[in-house]
Amino acid sequence: MTPLGELLIRQIRASGPITIADFMAACLTHPEHGYYTTRDPFGARGDFTTAPEISQMFGELIGLCLAQTWIDQGRPTPFTLVELGPGRGTLMADALRAAGVVPGFTDAARIVLLEASATLRDVQRKTLAARQVSWVDSVDDLPDAPLFLVANEFFDALPIRQFVRDPNGWRERQVGLRDDALAFGLSAPAPLDALTHRFDDTQPGDLVETCAPARPIVEAIASRIATHGGVALIIDYGGWRSLGNTLQALASHEPVDPLAAPGQADLTAPVDFEALAQAAEGVAVSPLTPQGVFLERLGITPRAEALAQNLTGDALDQHVAAHRRLTQPEEMGSLFKVLALTPEGTKPPPGLDP
Numbered sequence: 001m002t003p004l005g006e007l008l009i010r011q012i013r014a015s016g017p018i019t020i021a022d023f024m025a026a027c028l029t030h031p032e033h034g035y036y037t038t039r040d041p042f043g044a045r046g047d048f049t050t051a052p053e054i055s056q057m058f059g060e061l062i063g064l065c066l067a068q069t070w071i072d073q074g075r076p077t078p079f080t081l082v083e084l085g086p087g088r089g090t091l092m093a094d095a096l097r098a099a100g101v102v103p104g105f106t107d108a109a110r111i112v113l114l115e116a117s118a119t120l121r122d123v124q125r126k127t128l129a130a131r132q133v134s135w136v137d138s139v140d141d142l143p144d145a146p147l148f149l150v151a152n153e154f155f156d157a158l159p160i161r162q163f164v165r166d167p168n169g170w171r172e173r174q175v176g177l178r179d180d181a182l183a184f185g186l187s188a189p190a191p192l193d194a195l196t197h198r199f200d201d202t203q204p205g206d207l208v209e210t211c212a213p214a215r216p217i218v219e220a221i222a223s224r225i226a227t228h229g230g231v232a233l234i235i236d237y238g239g240w241r242s243l244g245n246t247l248q249a250l251a252s253h254e255p256v257d258p259l260a261a262p263g264q265a266d267l268t269a270p271v272d273f274e275a276l277a278q279a280a281e282g283v284a285v286s287p288l289t290p291q292g293v294f295l296e297r298l299g300i301t302p303r304a305e306a307l308a309q310n311l312t313g314d315a316l317d318q319h320v321a322a323h324r325r326l327t328q329p330e331e332m333g334s335l336f337k338v339l340a341l342t343p344e345g346t347k348p349p350p351g352l353d354p
């Protein structure tokens, strides 16, 4: 068992089963043993790869989308340019380079990153060495100012809870012990106000998931956008309303048992965009748009053709494969979705018009 696994076993033996959310939070962001806290997991040799790591085109188009929205809203200056969970900082670096063609945009931007991992903060500091950047621990610490924000594969890392419907309410799925090893179990049934609306579309035995930390994050973002203007681009894998057990563990690009090596595999759950939209009070919510459609509308194909002019051999093959991977429905094109929040009555961001 991993050191974090041993720690959790001792904790559960002393004080009983823990929720899936507590388990996930410990695995991902435990200060000493958490998955993100202790490593840089991205890339071919890491455990998974993400859109900005696949191609520079992803961050470039996000940067231009944010800059066009900034122009459409009258170039508010200064404004806060925020990324939630920036990983290696690649998306932000590509976005800033591309948006550099828009006069005034990068000068007006106060760049703020929300990152839980000290290891990844160091990587971000290096990637963005040419820029002035600051970090916050919570969205509540973001300035009261116009907010232009991107979050790619951030919400899928937030801890979820799982509930199985029972004739008498909901039983929470928990991590406990069986024969001194970590094992999933269910709590006694109890009513749960937050899930009453799911009685309409579930049967006894169905499992639904909630992500408690997502709501206050979306509320804090939406209130700044409603008051001061801006946009939030939320990009992630997932859909509209969750049903079924979706917790996933990945190590070396392969699915693994989530309980097998706590702290050493990435844990994620697809994002329930309906829950994010419901938390977004006072702002306009865009149609939930597949990533492939969004990137095509922003011009990824002409950009790919322009970059291809300077490439040959393996580099050209990789570039063509990256374009396919980001956009094709059978790859990331339709599993990943984009949701934007903008002030009521303003033009939607490019690529997300209803």
Ligand code: SAH
Binding pocket: 028, 029, 036, 042, 050, 051, 052, 053, 084, 085, 086, 087, 088, 091, 114, 115, 116, 117, 120, 151, 152, 153, 154, 157, 158
């Ligand atoms: N956006 C990047 C990285 C995605 S991985 C990319 O697309 O490549 C998830 C990122 O969110 C990592 O940087 C991770 O350390 C960070 N993260 C995970 N949980 C977090 C939390 N609760 N608070 C802040 N950052 C978190």
